[in-house]
Amino acid sequence: MDIENLLNLIKILGSGIGTSLMIFFLTLIFSIPLGILVALARNSKIKIVAQITNIYILLIRGTPIMLQIIFIYFAPYYLVRLSYDRFIALIIAFSINYAAYFAEIFRSGINSIPQGQREAAYTLGMNKVQTFFSVILPQVIKRILPPLSNEVISLMKTTSLAQIIGVTEMFSLAQKQASYQFSIVPLCMAGLFYLVLCGFITISFHIAEKKLDYYKIT
Numbered sequence: 001m002d003i004e005n006l007l008n009l010i011k012i013l014g015s016g017i018g019t020s021l022m023i024f025f026l027t028l029i030f031s032i033p034l035g036i037l038v039a040l041a042r043n044s045k046i047k048i049v050a051q052i053t054n055i056y057i058l059l060i061r062g063t064p065i066m067l068q069i070i071f072i073y074f075a076p077y078y079l080v081r082l083s084y085d086r087f088i089a090l091i092i093a094f095s096i097n098y099a100a101y102f103a104e105i106f107r108s109g110i111n112s113i114p115q116g117q118r119e120a121a122y123t124l125g126m127n128k129v130q131t132f133f134s135v136i137l138p139q140v141i142k143r144i145l146p147p148l149s150n151e152v153i154s155l156m157k158t159t160s161l162a163q164i165i166g167v168t169e170m171f172s173l174a175q176k177q178a179s180y181q182f183s184i185v186p187l188c189m190a191g192l193f194y195l196v197l198c199g200f201i202t203i204s205f206h207i208a209e210k211k212l213d214y215y216k217i218t
Helices: 003-042 047-062 065-080 086-111 115-123 128-165 170-181 185-211
Strands: none
Touching: 003 047, 003 086, 003 128, 003 170, 003 185, 047 086, 065 086, 065 128, 086 128, 115 128, 128 170, 128 185, 170 185
16 A cells, blocks of 8 residues: 555544544543442442342443444334434443443442541531542542543443444444455554554553552552
8 A cells, every 4th residue: 555545544534533532532421420320329228229220230231332322222213213313322322331330430449448538527527428529539539540441441442333323433434445445454554543542541541540649548
């Protein structure tokens, strides 16, 4: 492949990176707060709330995300004849899926904080909300960064599943170019782009861990 064709390929794949990144960031924006809420519901003392949350996590973690994407996009039409934008369906599916995984990560982090720290915060006059956001959450974030980074990197790569319902992103463009050119170069180039993006995410989490080193948790 000559330089001109290579530059053209990079341009074509670059047009899909924007969609991949949009899926990535929108999923994080919606799934992380939802994951925190699910984690708190999972720890709820109200039995029915905890049980419903357990069922939700079991369903999401026990079925392929590909099936979830298809179901969320097509089920409304077959059930109530409602059709809606496929990109919105994709973000809903990704957010619901990753919220379940983030929830378990957050829950394990929350449960790892000694009860004495909560009691000390209450002694200082803090309420439950202040204690959670000012005392518990910063330490939880420090502890969960490594497993959280794994899920975030996985999300970056999973954006390639958008093509299942016809959302065009970087990998789908690479596949089309590979078929058109009868070459694996487009797929290798897409792999290189994913490697760079995941490398950037890894470095970002490493920097975040360094910045949170002042939370020495024992």
